[in-house]
Amino acid sequence: MSVTRVQHFAVSLDGFATGEGQTREAPFGHAGERLHEWMFTTRWGRTAQGLPGGTGGADDAFLRLFTPGVGAEIMGAGKFGHPGWQDDPEWRGPWGPNPPFHTPVFVLTHHTRPPLAMEGGTTYHFLDATPAEALATARGAAGGLDVRIGGGPTVVRDFVRAGLVDHLHVVVVPIVLGRGVRLWDGLEGLEHDYDVESVATPSGVTHVTFARRDAEV
Numbered sequence: 001m002s003v004t005r006v007q008h009f010a011v012s013l014d015g016f017a018t019g020e021g022q023t024r025e026a027p028f029g030h031a032g033e034r035l036h037e038w039m040f041t042t043r044w045g046r047t048a049q050g051l052p053g054g055t056g057g058a059d060d061a062f063l064r065l066f067t068p069g070v071g072a073e074i075m076g077a078g079k080f081g082h083p084g085w086q087d088d089p090e091w092r093g094p095w096g097p098n099p100p101f102h103t104p105v106f107v108l109t110h111h112t113r114p115p116l117a118m119e120g121g122t123t124y125h126f127l128d129a130t131p132a133e134a135l136a137t138a139r140g141a142a143g144g145l146d147v148r149i150g151g152g153p154t155v156v157r158d159f160v161r162a163g164l165v166d167h168l169h170v171v172v173v174p175i176v177l178g179r180g181v182r183l184w185d186g187l188e189g190l191e192h193d194y195d196v197e198s199v200a201t202p203s204g205v206t207h208v209t210f211a212r213r214d215a216e217v
């Protein structure tokens with residue numbers, strides 16, 4: 001059974017998943033790299049940067065779940081690019097010619113354009129649809145594998161609120177951002193529908209996993 005998952009989605013202690021003032025040069029606005037520094041010290045994160053070494057503990061183990069079993073990704077226009085990318089016909093996303101997805105990726109936007117085939121098996125499809133419609137489309141393209149909801153916070157929140165997320169893995173980073181886009185708004189009482197576990201790691205982050213009680217797997 002294919003599940004819908006959110007993976008290693010980083011939020012500050014005050015619940016912000018990105019900062020204020022996003023630009024092409026600063027995709028997380030005033031948050032800079034602070035929500036993701038914990039990744040860069042792991043073996044997975046260092047390998048992704050072409051570097052040796054790194055930690056091999058629980059942070060690394062969570063990150064290694066990124067690829068296996070995922071057949072498609074859904075993301076928001078705010079993750080696909082800086083504010084205004086929709087006006088740039090040449091924009092091909094921030095991940096370069098060979099993006100790390102290697103699956104169909106459905107970019108939710110009210111400014112649709114033709115699909116973009118990239119190297120390595122990633123094809124971007126631009127979709128104006130409700131979360132339920134987008135998930136049905138992504139499932140159809142995922143070949144029986146899981147669908148990842150990749151962010152940003154607006155899209156993750158919408159899918160969780162619609163009851164479409166089976167596994168939600170949030171990484172709470174011990175920083176206070178104070179402003180930006182929050183994940184939790186409108187999700188009051190979310191924990192009632194999920195089995196929730198927390199694991200703190202030496203890097204200082206806490207992994208919180210929400211597994212939906214009525215999910216079939």
Ligand SMILES: NC(=O)c1ccc[n+]([C@@H]2O[C@H](COP(=O)([O-])OP(=O)(O)OC[C@H]3O[C@@H](n4cnc5c(N)ncnc54)[C@H](OP(=O)(O)O)[C@@H]3O)[C@@H](O)[C@H]2O)c1
Nearest residue numbers: 009010018076077078079108109110129151152153154155
């Ligand atoms: N903390 C993390 O782990 C993490 C992970 C991923 C991304 N991020 C960060 O999150 C930020 C982006 O998040 P965000 O909340 O600002 O934006 P987002 O969730 O990526 O995208 C929201 C946008 O997607 C489009 N959209 C959403 N639902 C739609 C629907 N049903 N139909 C059509 N279009 C729809 C709209 O854009 P249009 O105007 O194009 O219609 C909307 O403004 C970036 O800074 C990114 O770097 C953080």
